[in-house]
Amino acid sequence: MGIDRRKFVKLAGLTVLGFAGAKPGGVFSQETPAADTASTAPPSGEPTAPLEGKRWAMIVDVRKCMQNPDCHACSDACHLTHNVPDFGNPKDEIKWIWKESFHHAFHEQGHEHLEERMLHTKLPVLCNHCDNPPCVKVCPTQATWRREKDGIVMMDWHRCIGCRYCVVACPYGSRSFNWRDPRPFIKEIQPDFPTRTRGVVEKCTFCEERLSRGQLPACVEACEHGALKFGDLEDPDSEVRAILRENYTIRRKPALGTQPEIYYIV
Amino acid sequence: MIEKALTGNRGYWSWVAVLLVFIGIGFLCYLRQYNTGLTVTGLSRDVTWGFYIAQFTFLVGVAASAVMVVLPYYLHNYKDFGKITILGEFVAIGAVIMCVTFIFVDLGQAFRGFNLFLHPTPHSLMFWDTVALGGYLMLNVIISQVTLGAERKGIAPPRWIRPIIILSIPWAVSIHTVTAFLYAGLAARPFWLTAILAPRFLASAFAVGPALLILFCLILRRFTRFDAGDKPIQKLGVIVTYAMVVNVFFILMEIFTAFYSDIPEHVLHFQYMFVGIEGATTLAPWMWVSVLAALVSLIMLLVPSIRANTKWLAVACVVVFVSLWIDKGLGLVIAGFVPSPLGTITEYWPTWTEFGISVGIYAMGALIISVLYKVVLSVRGQVEVKKYKGVEMARETAGNAYGS
């Protein structure tokens, strides 16, 4: 190699300065990064400007999931990227994003005569990154909190004492607890993201570590059918705002006042 | 005064030895849990709180035993409770220490517990519960230490202790209220999201605390020279009766609201408790035992001739204890998780490890209370010997260091 690490990093630093002038929401009007099969690979050394938004949200197009009932690329990508263990039993199970039936995901909406295709569909559910999160309200150590700058409900695995109050308080069942040491149960450890230790609660963090590197969340990138869209609600020109203007969307358990930020096009 | 717990007869030491054995078993079970993780319990992704938190919730109620004697004695000068306020305070101390220990063994990262104080979080009820319970423990330690110390010297306690004792009354109410708020403020759990939860907690606490105190007084009467007297015991019996009536009434209110409104997310939890859902029926038999016990205890307590009979009163207290232990412990906690917010049914039952740890903690609480009771009995034994010059006299039934 003709270039050594130090020179490369210097060059990259200059590139970052160049990108710093880019318009924040404008990143989404560009093509999303090529969704190659290694999209879940650890971020390369090449630094990019972080994705910046004031209120991140996600839109799930359930119609596209309906057309691909056997697809679970989103949860595979997420669980791989974030070293989520697989214990092989529902008691100890940890999941950040997974597919649920309509009846479970929208529990108060289900009825006997649901349309056929919905009866057999499973759709992805994850942490809703609520604007008014009950889990944040109850955490006694602020190990989970809502980030002012972008609305992500974040986890601090150094501080969590494992009381599981947040798990109890979440109306969506988005949170999992490490009932035992997860390391032996991770099939393919990704070295650039830490594992967690037993005794702490974990959940989706909207891939904040990827956002800071200018990458979209792993699930969004891995979805080959464009069912997942991610963007900044505070940016009126963002893709997510456009979709919300043109489609009827529902959210899970809206009556509880949590203001979830995952919208579903059914 | 604690040195008085280090001398005792054979009965005392045998009892201590038995408790130490159970504490040892509990400790070994805890080592297993510490090494492997909370997976050794029956808890799961859907049922995240179980036996430990159930015991914690129940024992917060037991800690009320102090306020139910302190209030009449200090606020209304009900002299008959004079000899037993200290017994109630010691039960409160033992109960609060057990509560804290149950939380400790339930935490995933217990040794990070200090984060609760490093990062105080006023919007979290768990923070306030820590403050309330810690404060209540300190109050009871100070009050019992000062009043018993004064009694030992044969003088009246210092005047500054009185406002602290008065403070312990609303503080006792607060520990139950805050613990109920832990549950009652959760939008995610409609079974607990009810304004009557805190009143229910208080009513059941005022039933269980005095019931336990009656049993302790009767045990002391049987095995030691201490006799609280029939009058205080009967008065406590009346308190238990009223509290149990109110408690059952509150539960019936809950059942009406759920079943008459017929809203599934309310009905289903009660259905699971008493009948089961989709074949999941583990909790149902226990709840019916609790209901039966509540009815039996109510009959025994409401019929004056039965309540006046000390033996039957003791039985009624045991039945009250069993009924409320099931209802406020496992019943309340587990039914809140079945069905889950997504409508799934996951059952829970404690494992042997969980049970072993819990028995160990109860043994530890019993040891604390036994040691403290031994201290107070020895202190009073001193006072008695001084007054009656070593001659075995009739059991002391009235009067106290306050000269009443």
Next chain:
Amino acid sequence: MHDGGKVIIGLIIFLALITFPLWYNVATGKAGYVPELEKATDGPCVRDTIYMKANHMDLLNDWRDEVVRSGDRFYQHADLGRVEKSLSNTCLSCHENKDKFCDRCHDYMGVEPYCWDCHIIPKELTYGN
């Protein structure tokens, strides 16, 4: 004093035992031992060696708070350009062998930082574990 001889002998034995850690290492010539640390595969480090020897744990704590709680993952270094505040990705990219670097001093001092429960040591990864 009574049994004066026994008391003095007892005191001398006690003093010898209590000061054991101090004189034993000098007596056996181990007092001069300094753990030998493997050199980094690349340089320079984000901070100078003197600072790191005394304060690397504080630096890591600061990084942890800045990354996790403030979401502030990168910073501009005068010589190295953009640096990621990461133990696994930055520190261990040059100090690849934890057992020949980190562990040397930690074992000698009897310190067991539990960072490794979660933070991965890239070189020690074997797939399929």
